[in-house]
Amino acid sequence: MKLVVRLSLLVTLALALVKTPEAQAFPEMIRKAYPTCTTCHVSPAGGGVLTQYGREISKDVLATWSREKENQFLHGAVTLPQNLLIGGDIRRIQTYVNTPQFKTGKWFLMQANVEAAVVTSKVTVAASADYDIGSPDDDGDDKWTSLKHYALVQISDEMSVRAGKFMKNFGLGMADHTVQTRRGIGWDEGSETYNAEFNYIAEKFSVIVTAIGGRPDDDDLVSEKGVSVAGSYYAEPTYKFGFSAFRGETDDNNKRSIFGPNWSLGFKKIYYWLGEFDLLNQQPEVGESTSGFASVNKFGMEIFRGADLYLIHESKKNDWESKYLDFIGYGPGFQWSPRPHFIFTGQWQKQLRPSQNKPRTFDSAYFVAQYSI
Numbered sequence: 001m002k003l004v005v006r007l008s009l010l011v012t013l014a015l016a017l018v019k020t021p022e023a024q025a026f027p028e029m030i031r032k033a034y035p036t037c038t039t040c041h042v043s044p045a046g047g048g049v050l051t052q053y054g055r056e057i058s059k060d061v062l063a064t065w066s067r068e069k070e071n072q073f074l075h076g077a078v079t080l081p082q083n084l085l086i087g088g089d090i091r092r093i094q095t096y097v098n099t100p101q102f103k104t105g106k107w108f109l110m111q112a113n114v115e116a117a118v119v120t121s122k123v124t125v126a127a128s129a130d131y132d133i134g135s136p137d138d139d140g141d142d143k144w145t146s147l148k149h150y151a152l153v154q155i156s157d158e159m160s161v162r163a164g165k166f167m168k169n170f171g172l173g174m175a176d177h178t179v180q181t182r183r184g185i186g187w188d189e190g191s192e193t194y195n196a197e198f199n200y201i202a203e204k205f206s207v208i209v210t211a212i213g214g215r216p217d218d219d220d221l222v223s224e225k226g227v228s229v230a231g232s233y234y235a236e237p238t239y240k241f242g243f244s245a246f247r248g249e250t251d252d253n254n255k256r257s258i259f260g261p262n263w264s265l266g267f268k269k270i271y272y273w274l275g276e277f278d279l280l281n282q283q284p285e286v287g288e289s290t291s292g293f294a295s296v297n298k299f300g301m302e303i304f305r306g307a308d309l310y311l312i313h314e315s316k317k318n319d320w321e322s323k324y325l326d327f328i329g330y331g332p333g334f335q336w337s338p339r340p341h342f343i344f345t346g347q348w349q350k351q352l353r354p355s356q357n358k359p360r361t362f363d364s365a366y367f368v369a370q371y372s373i
Contacts, residue, residue, distance in 0.1 A: 027172050027274050028300060028308065031266030032061055033237035036201060037173070042085060042117045042126055044160065044199045044208065045169040048148060049087040049117040049126060055340075063340045064306035071340035073373065088114035088128075088373040098363040108136040114373060115148065124152040132190075147192050162197040168228050169197065169208045170244045171276045172262050172296075176347075180294040180316040180327055181276045185258055186224075193223060206232045212248060224248045238266035244278075255283040260293075274298040280318070290319040292326075307336040312347070324359055328352040343370040 029040075037046030040054030050058065059071035069076035073086050080086060090112050096105040110133060117126035127149035134141030150164025167173075167189075171181055177189045194213040200206060208230045214223030226248025233241050245259035260278035267273075275297045283289040293316070300310030309332065316327040333347035348365040 026175055027240075027264045028272050029057075029061075030238055030240055030264040030274075031269055031272040031302070033266070033269075035232075035234045035237060035240045035264070036206065038201060042119060042124060042152075043166070044152075044162065044197070044201065045167065046173055047167075047175075048128070049085045049115050051085070051119075058337075059340045062306055063337045064304065065338060066340050075341065083119055085117045085119060086114065086373065087116075088112075089370055090373075091368055091370045093369075094367040096363070096365040099360075100362070106136060109133060110136075110368070113147075122154050124154070126150055126152075147190065158200055158202045160199045160201075162199065163195070165192050165194050166197075167192050168195060168210045168212055168246070169199075169230050170228050170246060170258075171230070171242070171260075171278065172264065172274055174274065174296070174298075176312075179296045179312075180314045180329075181278055181296045184294045184314075184316045184327065185278065185280060193225075204234050206230075214251070222251050224250045238269075240264040253285040257281040269302075271301045272299075274300075282318070290321075292317040292319050306338065307334070309334050312349070324354050325352070326354060329364070341372045343372070344368070345370070 026046075034040065034057075038044055040050055040057055041047060042049045042051060055071045059066040063071070073080055091110050092107065093110040094105060094107045097103070112131040113128055115126065115128035117124055128146055130145055130147045132143050132145050132147075134143070146165070148164075148166050150162050150166050152160055152162040154160045167187070170187065174182065177183060182188060193215055194217070196211045196213070198209045200208075210228045210230075212224065212226045212228065214225040215221045216223075226246060228244065228246040228248075230244040231242060235241060240263065242262045242264075243260070244262065245257075247255075247257050249255045258278050258280055260276065262276040263274070265273045275295075277295045278293060280292045280294060281289065282291075294314075295316070296312070296314040298310055298312045300308050302308050311330075311332055313330040314327070315325055315329075317325045329349040329351045331347065331349040333345070335343065335345045337343045344367070346365070346367040348363065350361065351364050352359045352361050354360070
């Protein structure tokens with residue numbers, strides 16, 4: 001019985017960590033006076049293919065050491081046409097979990113994907129090919145898919161529209177998709193939907209409205225349709241304040257609302273504070289509605305170019321009326337890019353989760369080695 005429980009928890013943890021396609025934009029860049037994602041990414045929400053300027057930033061700002069053209073596609077070995085941008089990631093992860101009953105861990109491939117974008121002054125078309133690992137203990141469920149594909153039309157310098165399959169623009173859009181303001185509310189990587197999006201991104205503020213169409217291409221999934229609105233105000237180049245709201249309904253008639261503030265604050269080009277607090281309201285078709293919250297706070301500093309240390313705290317409570325929180329996690333982490341294309345990330349957390357109506361404490365950690373094409 002203990003072996004079954006151990007394997008079950010290991011598989012659960014592995015599945016929790018494995019679903020990591022290309023990361024979102026890094027809001028930590030606020031400390032360097034980069035408040036918007038479009039500076040470095042093709043996507044208005046960040047993540048995925050880098051612009052040419054974004055590749056220069058990866059060399060001059062994010063990497064400890066670099067050489068001329070080292071930041072380019074395949075280290076500059078291949079020269080791409082001017083309007084073609086290609087990116088992608090290969091990641092391996094070491095997991096670790098330590099409970100009062102056992103210790104366990106696993107080293108495995110968590111991601112392999114490539115994404116291409118054809119960019120003109122008015123129209124951008126982008127698509128990814130993603131190797132879906134599924135369960136790391138079962139090679140039989142591995143498959144290729146496309147988690148992201150869309151077309152974007154640039155109406156003016158500030159205004160654009162986008163349609164296709166991608167993640168909705170909500171909250172901070174942190175690269176760590178396991179935090180409670182992403183995974184905790186069901187917006188993990190792999191939960192991309194078919195959407196139509198309007199973007200207005202000006203010098204001092206931005207407004208993004210997304211009509212969410214769910215997953216009409218897959219009848220086996222219980223998908224969610226609705227509308228989200230995200231707005232941000234750039235008080236200074238290193239101070240960004242935002243507010244997001246979502247209202248949706250699943251195919252099985254469960255409704256929910258999510259809304260709350262977020263902030264990205266940079267200090268002296270070294271320190272940063274990222275935060276998000278979302279109020280949750282669940283209205284199931286059968287049963288009583290519940291209200292709760294999810295939150296995350298991340299405090300970090302650049303110790304030298306390309307290397308960050310940070311502290312993170314996150315929590316979630318599905319129902320204000322319950323006695324215990326559903327999740328608390330806190331601990332340190334680091335991220336280091338020694339050279340362009342290479343990123344190493346590690347994090348340890350002390351986590352508390354309910355077990356038989358009582359909190360249960362355990363240690364959870366991971367180390368990720370990433371190569372970006």
